[in-house]
Amino acid sequence: MLTHKELKARALERPDVKAEYERLDEEFSFFDAFMKVRAAAGITQAEVAERIGTTQSAIARLESGGGKHSPSLATLQKYAHALGCRLELRLVNDSRKVNDLTNRSRGTRRNDRRAP
DSSP: OHHHHHHHHHHTTSSHHHHHHHHHHHHHHHHHHHHHHHHHOOOOOHHHHHHSSSHHHHHHHHHHOOSSOOOOHHHHHHEEEEEEEEOOOOOOOHHHHHHHHHHHTTTTGGGOOOOO
């Protein structure tokens, strides 16, 4: 029987699986950080839920990510405050993605046309 590590390595050999894994990596890392802080603080999902006025199952869905709907910024801020933290949101330059966007935007766009 394969271990989790071996199964993951084998699955990531497939380009389609690797691409989807990388696409979701940021999202899972983000929610993993919430769970680590909550666990380090010794706070249960039920306690977080009580502090922000929701249910334990809603917190479980939020922490699992990948739901139908992404949580709002307000919800993430409430969650962070329930843990005695503040939420920081920032943009980080990803040169690969910036280059892709730049190359795509070099075509003529309707809004960029100027009258002679």
